[in-house]
Amino acid sequence: MNQSNLFYKTFNGKKILITGHTGFKGSWLTSWLSLMGANITGLALDPITSPSHFDEINLEKKINDIRIDIRDHKKINTIINDIKPDFIFHLAAQALVKESLNNPRDTWETNVIGTINLLDSCRNLSNHCTVVLITSDKCYKNSEWIWGYRETDILGGSDPYSGSKAATELAIYSYLKSYFNNNSKVRISIGRAGNVIGGGDWSNDRIIPDIITAWNKKKEVKIRNPHSTRPWQHVLEPLSGYLCLAMNLNEGLKIHGEPFNFGPNDKYNYTVLDVANTMSIHWKGGKWVNASNTSFNNESGLLKLNCDKAMELLKWNATLTFEETIKLTVNWYKDYFKNELNTQTITNSQISEYEKIAKERNLNWAQVH
Numbered sequence: 001m002n003q004s005n006l007f008y009k010t011f012n013g014k015k016i017l018i019t020g021h022t023g024f025k026g027s028w029l030t031s032w033l034s035l036m037g038a039n040i041t042g043l044a045l046d047p048i049t050s051p052s053h054f055d056e057i058n059l060e061k062k063i064n065d066i067r068i069d070i071r072d073h074k075k076i077n078t079i080i081n082d083i084k085p086d087f088i089f090h091l092a093a094q095a096l097v098k099e100s101l102n103n104p105r106d107t108w109e110t111n112v113i114g115t116i117n118l119l120d121s122c123r124n125l126s127n128h129c130t131v132v133l134i135t136s137d138k139c140y141k142n143s144e145w146i147w148g149y150r151e152t153d154i155l156g157g158s159d160p161y162s163g164s165k166a167a168t169e170l171a172i173y174s175y176l177k178s179y180f181n182n183n184s185k186v187r188i189s190i191g192r193a194g195n196v197i198g199g200g201d202w203s204n205d206r207i208i209p210d211i212i213t214a215w216n217k218k219k220e221v222k223i224r225n226p227h228s229t230r231p232w233q234h235v236l237e238p239l240s241g242y243l244c245l246a247m248n249l250n251e252g253l254k255i256h257g258e259p260f261n262f263g264p265n266d267k268y269n270y271t272v273l274d275v276a277n278t279m280s281i282h283w284k285g286g287k288w289v290n291a292s293n294t295s296f297n298n299e300s301g302l303l304k305l306n307c308d309k310a311m312e313l314l315k316w317n318a319t320l321t322f323e324e325t326i327k328l329t330v331n332w333y334k335d336y337f338k339n340e341l342n343t344q345t346i347t348n349s350q351i352s353e354y355e356k357i358a359k360e361r362n363l364n365w366a367q368v369h
Contacts, residue, residue, distance in 0.1 A: 004368045005355065007240075010247045012037040017085040019070055019118065020092035021063070022047045024201045025134075027054035028235045029089060029242070031347050034062055041083055043068050043076070044092055053200030056343035070114035077121040087246055088131040090118050095136075098205045100161035111164040112171055119175040119188075128185045130250040132242050133172055137194030137231065137263065137305050139165040148231075148266030148306030151192070151259045169259070176257045187249050190259035191242045194303070197275075197325065198235035199332020200347065207272055211279055212333045215286045222291035226273040231263040231305050234325040236354045237318050238262040244316045244365055255313060263305035264318045264325075278323060282330040315364040319357055328353070 011033055018033070020026040021042030033040055041064040047054050059065075068075055070092040080088075093111050094100060100107040115133060122131060140149045141156025155170070157163030172190060180186050197208045207223075214221035241262030249255055280286040310316045320328070328350060335346045358366035 005359070006247060006365045006367070007243050008036045010250065011087070011243070013039065014086040015039045015041070015083060017041050017043065017080065017083060017088045019043045019088075019090045019114075021065075022052065022054040023091060023095070024053060024198075024203065025196060025235055025239065026091045027052075027057060027059075027200065028198065028347070029091070029239050030054070030059055030063060031057055031344075032236070032239060032243075032351050034059055035348060035351060040064065041079070041085070042066060043070065043079065045069060049202040049204075051202055053202070053343070053347070056200070057347055058342075058344055070117060071109055073117040073120065076117045077124070080118070080121040081124055084125065084127045085129055086127075087250070088118070088122070088129060089242060089246070090115065090131065090133045093134070094161070094164075096203065096205060097138075097159055097161045100159055100164070104160035107160045108164045108167070111161075112168050115168050116171050116175070119172065119179075122186050123179050125186055129187070130246050131186060131188045132191055132246045132249070133188065134191045134193070134242065135168055135259075136162075136165040137192050137261070137303060138162040139169050139192060141166075142303055145304075148263075148304040149261070150306045151261060151309055173257075180257070182256060187256050189245050189249050189255055189257070191238065191245055191262060192259055192305070193233070193238035193241065193262040194305075195230040195232055196235045196238055197232060198329050199336065199350065200343070201235075207275060208329060211276060211286070211288070215283050216333075216337055218285065221276070221286075221288045223272055223276055223288050224291055226271060226276070226290055226292065228272050229269050230272070230303060231266070232270055232275060232322060232325060233262075233264050233318060234320055234328055234354075236351065237264070237320065237325075240319070240358070240363075240365065241310060241314070241316050244310070244314045247365070248314050253313065260310045260314065261305040261307045262310060262316070263307050264322070266304040266306050268322060269304075270322050274322075275326065278326040279330055282327055283334070317363070319354065319361060319363055324357075
């Protein structure tokens with residue numbers, strides 16, 4: 001951990017609340033901020049997978065680990081106003097498209113009402129607090145464009161997950177205009193990202209866990225949508241974006257209420273097939289078969305983000321190439337299955353490696369100041 005980069009200087013010793021800290025992205029963010037010396041409180045349900053990245057990185061003794069449903073407004077309000085955090089990262093969500101189709105009501109309640117509960121609790125804060133609300137790239141109305149969606153494009157959604165994320169953005173906007181004006185001590189911005197991959201993801205119906213689980217058992221993996229294109233990015237990429245967003249918002253950059261996309265360069269198109277083939281380079285004997293499922297057509301075929309706004313205002317851009325993203329991801333699982341290192345060590349070493357690469361490539365946040 002580079003103790004002199006901008007992130008460390010911003011978050012070291014600060015009171016930080018993370019909702020959804022037991023999830024995939026949330027556990028990586030918790031790991032990273034813990035390395036920075038932040039005073040972390042996490043609000044979340046128990047991990048939904050076994051194994052889970054959060055359970056295996058053993059951070060529950062290093063943070064204030066509170067298991068709670070984000071839909072419980074009374075408890076959320078009490079906790080936030082007791083802690084009076086300097087920063088809030090809101091990641092708690094139901095994040096799977098297929099699960100949203102099976103349980104649409106839970107998805108809408110968790111994603112929309114959960115966010116409203118957090119915003120409503122922040123209304124009562126008397127201290128300065130910087131809030132980053134994470135939605136999704138799927139909040140955009142997908143028109144299968146060949147260019148990346150911008151923050152000003154129309155919101156929408158053809159499935160409960162996507163629709164709930166678009167609705168969440170409308171709820172955020174209404175709170176911003178009604179309760180958090182430019183003189184408010186609570187400063188809020190929105191992060192949009194999607195198709196995050198990396199080690200420690202064990203979710204059902206996600207391409208990386210599906211491939212790794214099959215290959216570890218020396219089986220062929222069935223690829224459902226081999227030609228679907230996604231803005232693949234390592235989990236640390238959007239997290240660095242969220243941290244940049246919080247840092248700049250806290251330092252007074254006039255981005256209160258603004259949404260930001262975080263994704264790879266939208267000029268590059270990589271399909272699920274590209275992911276499987278590139279993974280097989282780093283996993284000896286890995287094979288796949290085409291198992292296209294025409295009965296499940298709720299996932300869009302093409303979805304890209306334009307991240308010019310983040311590059312211009314936050315001086316942020318993606319650090320890793322597609323090949324590096326895949327290699328880092330596969331290597332995490334390879335180290336995990338070797339059982340030679342504990343999971344926390346594997347994760348922390350990849351965070352350090354990512355910071356080193358970012359510094360070498362002159363990313364603003366990673367430089368010594």
